[in-house]
Amino acid sequence: MTLTYRYYSLPAAPYVVPAGFNIAEYGRTNKLTDHSPIFLKDGYIVVNFNIETYQDGSDTPHLRYYRLPGDKTPLDNQWKLEGYSNAVQDKYGHEFAAPDGDVIYYHADLSSYDDFRSSVTH
Secondary structure, three states: OOOOOOOOOOOOOOOOOOOOHHHOOOOOOOOOOOOOOOOOOOEEEEEEEOOEEEEOOOOOOOEEEOOOOOOOOOOOOHHHHHHOOOOOOOOOOOOEOOOOEEEEEEEOOOOOHHHOOOOOOO
């Protein structure tokens, strides 16, 4: 059995724009700063995982958390079996629907720099 591990990362302070936005063109005609109006500050960056396993070098998933297009075999929803809820409420009380696999939410106007502050005793 071969185990493959993957990882992902985001920059410490991501700059988020709408999908398909031509930031290069905007940068040619406007001065870009941390406070440029093109950067989205409300909402979340959502990370969605489609988890699947393969067996004996096959190109077809052996176990998976989602149904493949055209699949007719019964499939228990593994997200539900493990307690995943499609109704999410953030710490501000906003409720929204989350598709299966949406497991990590980054607040668009915060960064990892906001999580840690160093200080000294003298």
